[in-house]
Amino acid sequence: MSVKNGRVAVVGLGASGLVALKNLREAGFDAVGFDSNAYIGGLWMYTPDPTKTSVLKSTVANLSKHLGCYTDFPYPDNVPDFPLAHQAEEYLEAYADHFDLRRHARLQTRIERVGRRDGQWVLKATDAGSKTTSELTFDRVIIAAGLQVQSPKLPDIKGIETFTGHAIHSNAYKNPEDYKGKNVVVVGLGNTGPDIAVDLIGYAKNVWLSHRRGNAIFSRRNASGKPGDFVLSLRGVKLGGIFNKHFPSLSQWAVVLGMNHMTKKKFNIPAEWGLREAHPPTRKVPTLSDTLVSAVHQSQVHLKRGLTAVNGSTLTFADGSQLSDIDNIVFATGFRSDFSYLDPAADPTRDTRKDWSGLPGANSRPLPRLYQGIFSLDFPDSLAFIGTSPLTPQANMNYDISSAAVAQIWASKSTLPSRAEMEQHVDAQHESVCRIAATGELANTNLRNNWDWYKWCDEAAGLGVVKRTSWSVEGWKFWLADRQLSNLVNGGIFTPHIFRLFDEGKRTPWEDARKAVEKTNADAKVERTP
Structure with a gap:
C-alpha cells in the first residue's frame, strides 16, 4: 500500500x-x-x-x-x-x-x-x-x-458519604464472586445495570435494581426466535428518517407505540413493576435484556424506585421505602466525555x-x-x-x-x-x-x-448506496438492471455489507460484498427456536 x-x-x-x-x-x-x-x-x-x-x-x-x-x-x-x-x-x-x-x-x-x-x-x-x-x-x-x-458519572445522593458499605461505579464491577453473601443494590436501568444485577444471581445474598422512571425492556430475539434487529432495512430507515424529519411528534408517538407493543408481546411485565411504558428514544435508550424479566418473576432480582438517600447501611427510595443492612451499591449511571x-x-x-x-x-x-x-x-x-x-x-x-x-x-x-x-x-x-x-x-x-x-x-x-434507494431515478435504474440485488439492498436485512457494493470512484468496493449480502439475507430465513 x-x-x-x-x-x-x-x-x-x-x-x-x-x-x-x-x-x-x-x-x-x-x-x-x-x-x-x-x-x-x-x-x-x-x-x-x-x-x-x-x-x-x-x-x-x-x-x-x-x-x-x-x-x-x-x-x-x-x-x-x-x-x-x-x-x-x-x-x-x-x-x-x-x-x-x-x-x-x-x-x-x-x-x-x-x-x-x-x-x-x-x-x-x-x-x-x-x-x-x-x-x-x-x-x-x-x-x-x-x-x-x-469519566464515570455518579449521581448526587443525599448522605452517600455516610454509607458504611462499599459503593462503586459499574466501571469497577468485574466479578460476581466478590459479592458472595452480600446485600447489593444496583442503581440504573440502562443496559449495564440489568446485566450486573443478573450477573450477581447465585452469588449475592439479595439483589435489588433501582430505577427512577422504568423503561421499555426488549429481548434480542422476536417471538419466532429470530434476531429482533432483522426488522431493520434500508427502506425502513429512510422512511423513518423522512417521517421523523417532517412529523417529529407523530414519529415519536408511533415509535413508542411500537416499542410498547413489542415489549408486551415478548414479556409479561406487571404494571406494579413500573417498567411497562416506553420512553421516546430521544429521551432514553431502551433496555435490552433476555434475562431480567424472568429474574424478577423468580424473585432473584427485586425492583426498587430511584435511590434518594443513604444513612449508614440504610437506603431510602423515591416511594419512601427503605432497605437496611446494605453492603454494596453499584452505580450503573453512565459516563461523561x-x-x-x-x-x-x-x-x-x-x-x-x-x-x-x-x-x-x-x-x-x-x-x-x-x-x-x-x-x-x-x-x-x-x-x-x-x-x-x-x-x-x-x-x-x-x-x-x-x-x-x-x-x-x-x-x-x-x-x-x-x-x-x-x-x-x-x-x-x-x-x-x-x-x-x-x-x-x-x-x-x-x-x-x-x-x-x-x-x-x-x-x-x-x-x-443512498442514490440507489427506492423511489429515486437511480433507484429505478438499479431495480431495472438488477432486481434481485435492488430488493435485497432496499428491503432486505440492513447489513453493513451493502455499503461496499458500488464503485463511485472513491472508496474501493469489496469484491465479496454481493455474496455477503445474499448470505446474510439467506441466513435470516433460517428458522430459530423461539
Whole structure:
C-alpha cells in the first residue's frame, strides 16, 4: 500500500479506532494507532482491572452479528447470532490480523495530551513499560478513544458519604464472586445495570435494581426466535428518517407505540413493576435484556424506585421505602466525555451554548461542537472524532462509514462545506437537542436525523448506496438492471455489507460484498427456536 497523504495518529484501538486505522491506510495515509492497553479491542477485552472499562465475562452483544459487523468483514459462521464478549473480542483481533493492522499499532502507549504547534499536532505519549514520555508529531489526528477518555458519572445522593458499605461505579464491577453473601443494590436501568444485577444471581445474598422512571425492556430475539434487529432495512430507515424529519411528534408517538407493543408481546411485565411504558428514544435508550424479566418473576432480582438517600447501611427510595443492612451499591449511571486531554484551542466544548449546562437534560454532560458529530470546526482538515455516531444500534457500521468519510475528505476526494455552513449545521443540531433537554431527560447529546447522517456519510465516503434507494431515478435504474440485488439492498436485512457494493470512484468496493449480502439475507430465513 503506497503512502502519500501524510501522517495520521489514531488515538484508541477499540472497535472505532481499528476501523479508522484500516480505512485511513486504505486511503493512502501513513496512519499509526495508539492504545494505552496491552491489547486491541478496547472495552470488548474483559479485564479484572477495576481501573479499566471492559465488558463482563457474561456480556452478550446487543446487536446480532449479521448487523453488528464491519462493512467488509463478516463474523464467522460458527459464532451464534449474538456473540459472547470473548467472541466479539476475537472478531476484532481477527479483523486486525486480516488487514495487517498490528504492525501499525503502538500498544501500552497512553496519549496524555494532544496539542498544536507550528501547524502540526503534537502528542505527548507515555510508554507504560518504561514510563518514559515523548513527543510525537503528526499532520492529522483522529480521536477514537471512546470510554478511555470518559469519566464515570455518579449521581448526587443525599448522605452517600455516610454509607458504611462499599459503593462503586459499574466501571469497577468485574466479578460476581466478590459479592458472595452480600446485600447489593444496583442503581440504573440502562443496559449495564440489568446485566450486573443478573450477573450477581447465585452469588449475592439479595439483589435489588433501582430505577427512577422504568423503561421499555426488549429481548434480542422476536417471538419466532429470530434476531429482533432483522426488522431493520434500508427502506425502513429512510422512511423513518423522512417521517421523523417532517412529523417529529407523530414519529415519536408511533415509535413508542411500537416499542410498547413489542415489549408486551415478548414479556409479561406487571404494571406494579413500573417498567411497562416506553420512553421516546430521544429521551432514553431502551433496555435490552433476555434475562431480567424472568429474574424478577423468580424473585432473584427485586425492583426498587430511584435511590434518594443513604444513612449508614440504610437506603431510602423515591416511594419512601427503605432497605437496611446494605453492603454494596453499584452505580450503573453512565459516563461523561472528558476533553481535558486536548489543547484548549482544539477543545470542541469550549464555545458551546451558554444555556446548555442549566438544562434539565444536560445531566453534567458536555455539548461538543462537531460537524456531523465528527469534525472539529476549528481544525476540520486535521482533527476528527470517531465513535460519537448518532443514536443507531449499528455501532461498527457507523464507525466504518464515518471513518471512511473522513479518509476520503482528507484525501481530497470529497469536500467539506464552508466554515459558516458547518457552524450553521452544528447550531441547528444543538438547537434541536436543547429543545429536548429543556423539558426533561435526553438520551444522547449527539441526537440527529439518522437518515440525513447516513446520506452524508454515503456521499462523502463514496459508497453509492443512498442514490440507489427506492423511489429515486437511480433507484429505478438499479431495480431495472438488477432486481434481485435492488430488493435485497432496499428491503432486505440492513447489513453493513451493502455499503461496499458500488464503485463511485472513491472508496474501493469489496469484491465479496454481493455474496455477503445474499448470505446474510439467506441466513435470516433460517428458522430459530423461539
